[in-house]
Amino acid sequence: MFLLMLFSAEDDALRRFEKKQDVMQKMLEEDSDRHRKSAEVQKQAEKQKEGDANIQPQNEAAPMKKSEKLFPNSYLFKKWGANLSEDDQREAQSLYEKYGYNVFLSDRLPLDRPLPDTRDPRCLKKSYPKDLPSLSVVLIYLDEALSVLKRALRSIIDRTPKNLLKEIIMVDDNSSNENLKGDLDMYVKLLEQENPNLRIVRVRHSEQRGLAYARVSGWRAAAADVVAILDAHIEVHEMWAEPLLTQIKADRTVVVSPVFDKISFDDLKVTKYFASAHAFDWALWCMYESFTPEYYKLNDGSLPGKSPSVMGIMVADRKFLGEIGGLDEGMKVYGGENVELGIRVWTCGGSIEVVPCSKIAHIERAHKPYMPDLSSPMKRNALRVAEIWMDEYKHNVNLAWNIPFENHGIDIGDISERKKLRERLNCKPFKWYLDNVYPKLDPWDDLLGYGGMKNLDADMCLDQGPVPGHTPIAYNCYYYGPQFTYYRGTGELYIGGIKSHEYNDNRCLADTGTEETEPGLYNCKEAIQKGMGIYWDFTQGNELKNRQTKRCLEIINQKLIIQECTGQRWTIQHIIKPF
Secondary structure (H helix, E strand, C coil): CEEEECCCCCCHHHHHHHHCHHHHHHHHHHHHHHHHHHHHHHHHHHHCCCCCCCCCCCCCCCCCCCCCCCCCCCHHHCCCCCCCCHHHHHHHHHHHHHHCCCHHHHCCCCCCCCCCCCCCHHHHHCCCCCCCCCEEEEEEECCCCHHHHHHHHHHHHHHCCCCCEEEEEEEECCCCCHHHCHHHHHHHHHHHHHCCCCEEEEEEECCCCEHHHHHHHHHHHCCCCEEEEEECCEEECCCCHHHHHHHHHHCCCEEEEEEEEEECCCCCCEECCCCCEEEECCCCCEEEECCCHHHHHCCCCCCCEECCECCCCEEEEHHHHHHCCCCCCCCCECCCHHHHHHHHHHHCCCEEEEEEEEEEEEECCCCCCCCCCCHHHHHHHHHHHHHHHCHHHCHHHHHHHCCCCCCCCCCCCCCHHHHHHHHHCCCCCHHHHHHHCCCCECCCCCEEEEEEEEECCCCEEEECCCCCCCCCEEECCCCCHHHCEEEECCCCEEECCCCCECCCCCEEEEECCCCCCCCEEEEHHHHHHCCCECCEEECCCECEEECCCCCEEEEECCEEEEECCCCCCEEEEEECCCC
């Protein structure tokens, strides 16, 4: 399904390259000179507190007319680009819309720009073994900006010890940008000449397969002891590899991740991020999470911390990854694959750590131009993960996406081989994972019903109403986000959504207990502290009565009220357990 291209000294591309070598070298020198000059201009502008890369010619004799701000609503120009000419603004905006970050500025920054050292000071005092495993670095890209990809390559080569870096594998998921062909080929050849002992492998898919499959392609092409799978819009920090390889040398079953620093999409400045665990909610969207309380008791931010999952960038023993099933090739496009790997590693004999002394700076795009809406593949992949790995908790994914437990019509692909893999590896049940690895994830094991909550007499539904606000409303039923309702066995009724984590409070339907006839919608803990009634007695097709006040929620003249019960009937859209 993909084409593996290994460039050799005999092929036509190299012969063409050799003819142009002198010309290319001159171009690179000129380009480097332009980068240096541009960097000097940018530094000068920052000293003047202008905060922008001023790339216009300076004319001291005749002040230049101030350019009109052409894109006042563009996020690119919120804090950057005040001094750009109108032509430069148009070019910068066009590139921003295409890539989701500031390519105009990237093209004018040095490829080997220095990064601020954001590591914990204790990291600087650490030493690492000399006999560390060899490393394959996999870069995944689809229509990445050429200068960003070049900078990633340059940082990896310059900041990884040559005795450790065996190869760089570049996986192109069928890019269409022309400069990712000839121009990139020439740059790679130059890198090969500068680094004769470094193997650079080019993998190009014959059709776009998505991030998940691209990672599989890179892992399969790797040959070193350890494989690091990275995005291509990154820059590695000094000493990024040694801490990761040290952890794997000590335990080949640990999968590790560096700490990501943020490269802002607009001014490309690096912002320090502190070490956090990588986690997820029940929709399987990735998120940052605190480490365990035991970790913080050690009072040493340079130590690796256990993590429920791995986010985006992962480093693992190549053979161990194969032993536990590699990467799931049935995952499509984007989303869920990190969670799947995290659950599988933990339940099948391994562990996951975030290593604070390893830092990689990562561009956070303002938008993903290759797929504006990721919800469709994400939903599909989440259901696949749930069906294979989550046992009796699999329906929590359905709840998070508000889709039926059965007959939802979403094709999750063939999962028979992955289920056999789980059985063959004798993996622990998902409940073990919740209890021992990720206890902060609310198991939702006492939910009785979910979906729209409809009043049969008024033919209207509960709705969370204006947000921010504390007043739910009656509204025509449309069974979407603001009308998502969840009824727990303990009696709470959440409106507008349900939180995945026990430390996050839900919004409970409340009888304030006063003469007020309108119901309230408050954070559950706040409502309890204020003495409100948040527990409701309800059976399908019957009244909805508050346990504390004995009053009912009803609809009169299309308005929600709390009053003495008159027998109005309610139903909830989906029943999980009979009640």
